[in-house]
Amino acid sequence: xxxxxxxxxxxxxxxxxxxxxxxxxLIAFLxxxxxxAVQIAFESGADAxxxxxxxxxxxxxxxxxxxxxxxxxxxxxxxxxAVANADWFGAKYQNESNAFPVFAVDxxxxxxxxxEFLVAPAQREAFVKTATGALAGKRLADRYGWRVGQKLxxxxxxxxxxxxxxxxxxxLVGTFDAEDPAVQGNTDMxxxxxxxxxxxxxxxxxxxxxxxxxxxxxxxxxAIAADIDRQFMNSPxxxxxxxxxxxxxxxxxxxxxxxxxVTRILLAVFFTILILTGNTMAQAIRERVPxxxxxxxxxxxxxxxxxxxLGEAVLLLGLGGAAGMATAVxxxxxLNGATGGRFPPLFVAGETWALAALVAVGLALAIGLPPxxxxxxxxxxxxxxxxx
Amino acid sequence: xxxxxxxxxxxxxxxxNVPRRLGTSLVVVIGIAGVVGVLVxxxxxxxxxxxxxxxxGRPSRVMMLRAGSDAELSSGVVxxxxxxxxxLPGLARDAGGRPLASxxxxxxxxxxxxxxxxxxxVPFRGVQPAAFDIRDELTxxxxxxFARGVREVMVGRKAAAQFEGLSxxxxxxFRDSDWTVVGIFASGGDVHESEIWADAEVAMSAFxxxxxxxxxxxxxxxxxxxxxxxxxxxxxxxxxxxxxxxEPEYYAKQASVLGTLITVLGYSVGVFMAIGATFGALNCMYxxxxxxxxxxxTLRAIGFGGMPVVISVMIEAxxxxxxxxxxxxxxxxxxxxxxxxxxxxxNTFSQVAFDFRVTRGLLARGLxxxxxxxxxxGLLPAIRAARLPxxxxxxxx
Numbered sequence: 001x002x003x004x005x006x007x008x009x010x011x012x013x014x015x016x017x018x019x020x021x022x023x024x025x026l027i028a029f030l031x032x033x034x035x036x037a038v039q040i041a042f043e044s045g046a047d048a049x050x051x052x053x054x055x056x057x058x059x060x061x062x063x064x065x066x067x068x069x070x071x072x073x074x075x076x077x078x079x080x081x082a083v084a085n086a087d088w089f090g091a092k093y094q095n096e097s098n099a100f101p102v103f104a105v106d107x108x109x110x111x112x113x114x115x116e117f118l119v120a121p122a123q124r125e126a127f128v129k130t131a132t133g134a135l136a137g138k139r140l141a142d143r144y145g146w147r148v149g150q151k152l153x154x155x156x157x158x159x160x161x162x163x164x165x166x167x168x169x170x171x172l173v174g175t176f177d178a179e180d181p182a183v184q185g186n187t188d189m190x191x192x193x194x195x196x197x198x199x200x201x202x203x204x205x206x207x208x209x210x211x212x213x214x215x216x217x218x219x220x221x222x223a224i225a226a227d228i229d230r231q232f233m234n235s236p237x238x239x240x241x242x243x244x245x246x247x248x249x250x251x252x253x254x255x256x257x258x259x260x261x262v263t264r265i266l267l268a269v270f271f272t273i274l275i276l277t278g279n280t281m282a283q284a285i286r287e288r289v290p291x292x293x294x295x296x297x298x299x300x301x302x303x304x305x306x307x308x309x310l311g312e313a314v315l316l317l318g319l320g321g322a323a324g325m326a327t328a329v330x331x332x333x334x335l336n337g338a339t340g341g342r343f344p345p346l347f348v349a350g351e352t353w354a355l356a357a358l359v360a361v362g363l364a365l366a367i368g369l370p371p372x373x374x375x376x377x378x379x380x381x382x383x384x385x386x387x388x
Numbered sequence: 389x390x391x392x393x394x395x396x397x398x399x400x401x402x403x404x405n406v407p408r409r410l411g412t413s414l415v416v417v418i419g420i421a422g423v424v425g426v427l428v429x430x431x432x433x434x435x436x437x438x439x440x441x442x443x444x445g446r447p448s449r450v451m452m453l454r455a456g457s458d459a460e461l462s463s464g465v466v467x468x469x470x471x472x473x474x475x476l477p478g479l480a481r482d483a484g485g486r487p488l489a490s491x492x493x494x495x496x497x498x499x500x501x502x503x504x505x506x507x508x509x510v511p512f513r514g515v516q517p518a519a520f521d522i523r524d525e526l527t528x529x530x531x532x533x534f535a536r537g538v539r540e541v542m543v544g545r546k547a548a549a550q551f552e553g554l555s556x557x558x559x560x561x562f563r564d565s566d567w568t569v570v571g572i573f574a575s576g577g578d579v580h581e582s583e584i585w586a587d588a589e590v591a592m593s594a595f596x597x598x599x600x601x602x603x604x605x606x607x608x609x610x611x612x613x614x615x616x617x618x619x620x621x622x623x624x625x626x627x628x629x630x631x632x633x634x635e636p637e638y639y640a641k642q643a644s645v646l647g648t649l650i651t652v653l654g655y656s657v658g659v660f661m662a663i664g665a666t667f668g669a670l671n672c673m674y675x676x677x678x679x680x681x682x683x684x685x686t687l688r689a690i691g692f693g694g695m696p697v698v699i700s701v702m703i704e705a706x707x708x709x710x711x712x713x714x715x716x717x718x719x720x721x722x723x724x725x726x727x728x729x730x731x732x733x734x735n736t737f738s739q740v741a742f743d744f745r746v747t748r749g750l751l752a753r754g755l756x757x758x759x760x761x762x763x764x765x766g767l768l769p770a771i772r773a774a775r776l777p778x779x780x781x782x783x784x785x
């Protein structure tokens with residue numbers, strides 16, 4: 001550590017150059033932080049998944065409905081602890097299609113199934129008891145400025161009421177939220193009461209979109225899923241049951257390989273940074289050859305001088321990288337505000353920091369090693385005489 | 389023109405010098421090539437997606453959906469309504485007097501991508517016989533059309549390329565039905581190429597549907613007046629609660645969310661990378677000037693003006709930037725143009741396959757960005773070069 005002032009002095013020998021290089025490293029790591037956050041947000045469904053939850057959908061297409069009567073049959077499958085169900089409402093709000101998802105659910109069963117959704121007990125009670133009640137994710141309510149107690153006019157693109165109208169109205173009785181930012185993206189929805197919805201809709205009565213099943217032992221999850229599907233085999237409505245995580249991964253895969261896209265962009269970014277800083281570094285060392293020779297004359301070993309040069313590279317990438325990641329973190333609230341909750345919440349995860357550190361050290365070695373080795377081989381006499 | 393002559397002279401000296409400073413010059417070129425390459429490829433993705441949806445349909449054709457529905461998946465048109473719609477006077481008829489209207493159902497079927505196992509929502513469209521006369525851009529590239537009344541399908545070119553088991557002769561199982569693939573069709577690169585087509589009646593019985601989702605028809609009079617007349621006759625009929633859109637309008641709507649998302653991603657990444665590359669260019673140009681300090685001071689001492697020095701440095705920066713821009717654009721073109729992928733369109737909840745399109749417009753945009761970065765990276769160093777005090781520069785150099 002006693003060499004830190006020396007490293008610092010070396011690094012800032014030419015201020016403009018070092019600051020410009022630091023700024024480009026900062027930008028590279030800022031992009032890294034942001035793009036990783038986007039990728040994690042796309043894949044957050046799988047992270048937030050509960051290993052004890054299964055999803056049962058129609059076998060051939062997840063948009064086909066299943067009979068409501070399946071609930072009690074699924075409950076009887078050994079190993080099943082609880083069953084909830086939900087149906088897709090097809091919301092159109094303020095003339096915007098699918099502005100947010102609206103699910104028709106059995107309130108108590110659904111909220112019990114997702115303990116990570118936090119609701120005030122009084123509001124939960126109100127949701128259970130109010131036929132026309134609705135519960136909205138807090139981020140969503142904030143985005144539209146909804147107040148608990150107000151009427152919520154939402155049109156459906158799919159379900160007409162018995163009078164033929166597509167315009168529904170619900171009473172907002174409460175909001176729910178989640179602590180984990182990876183789960184928070186799943187709260188951007190409105191829950192309504194299935195009992196009321198099923199009675200008031202024109203078509204599709206007695207059906208629901210999908211079932212959520214809780215099992216007692218996650219080790220048994222796959223076996224229980226197979227048991228459930230066997231129940232309905234060869235019936236008009238065959239099912240497909242899979243662990244929540246598998247479902248989420250499958251859905252993310254439908255979007256395509258976001259990870260590969262992000263990786264390719266970042267490769268381009270870091271390759272550019274490697275060339276840029278590598279060149280600056282080489283230039284800086286070349287300029288200092290006489291000084292480094294003097295250090296050797298003073299008794300610094302070959303190894304010590306090599307380490308000094310490497311240390312300079314590590315310091316450069318470390319400073320720039322840390323500043324870039326910190327800037328990415330500072331950007332997050334602004335970005336989350338700008339997307340207005342249309343996108344799952346972005347955050348810089350711990351693993352992103354670890355990966356950033358790894359990348360920074362890797363780059364520092366790639367950039368610092370060639371000049372460091374050159375300095376190691378440097379003969380004092382030649383260097384002082386000016387023959388390089 | 390002594391002044392212009394000075395600019396030319398200094399610029400020539402500078403440019404002849406570039407090979408001696410190859411390392412630093414390459415940094416500018418590579419930095420800018422990176423920015424332009426990434427920007428152009430991501431925007432080419434957005435462009436390809438938009439193009440696929442925008443090239444679907446013709447203004448002379450209309451989509452009729454249930455009033456209030458923005459997408460086929462959420463629409464419903466019952467059989468009686470479909471019959472009434474087909475008989476409306478505003479629609480074109482074929483030589484035999486049959487209306488050019490096709491009532492269609494769309495369901496999602498699960499198919500894995502090639503070499504994978506996870507299911508994807510692939511659109512399966514049941515069409516009526518008139519569909520082929522209405523969409524005459526559709527051509528068979530392999531096999532034949534499906535026969536009426538039989539469980540046979542024809543598959544869009546891009547769906548066949550992206551998803552498993554869609555070659556002619558293979559059998560696919562959906563629901564409690566087995567289907568045989570009998571043909572592969574092209575459709576001018578539009579969204580229908582991501583679909584599977586079958587006979588509407590067979591599809592309805594197999595998927596146990598009683599109603600259609602949309603009616604596509606050709607207008608008898610494709611002018612706005614003709615469309616207005618059709619809309620009016622629909623509004624007058626109390627049995628119908630149907631919205632009418634020209635096809636291009638309908639499909640442009642389906643591109644809104646994803647198209648915007650990709651474009652925003654491309655520009656955000658591009659802006660940040662451009663800022664980073666500007667710092668790199670600044671660094672390079674500063675060091676270029678530092679290494680030529682004596683030269684510049686000598687020129688100034690023998691009577692060259694400050695302005696020619698500024699301009700010559702700017703020209704050098706812009707030339708390097710231009711090379712970077714061309715390299716970046718060329719890389720994007722070679723690696724991305726025509727590459728195809730498929731993704732979930734959030735508007736329709738179904739898979740759409742499309743190709744990257746590196747257009748001339750995008751390449752021009754990339755070059756513009758490169759020049760702007762070159763300009764930003766060259767200006768400050770150029771000014772410093774011109775302001776260099778002659779005596780001091782000669783002494784310290």
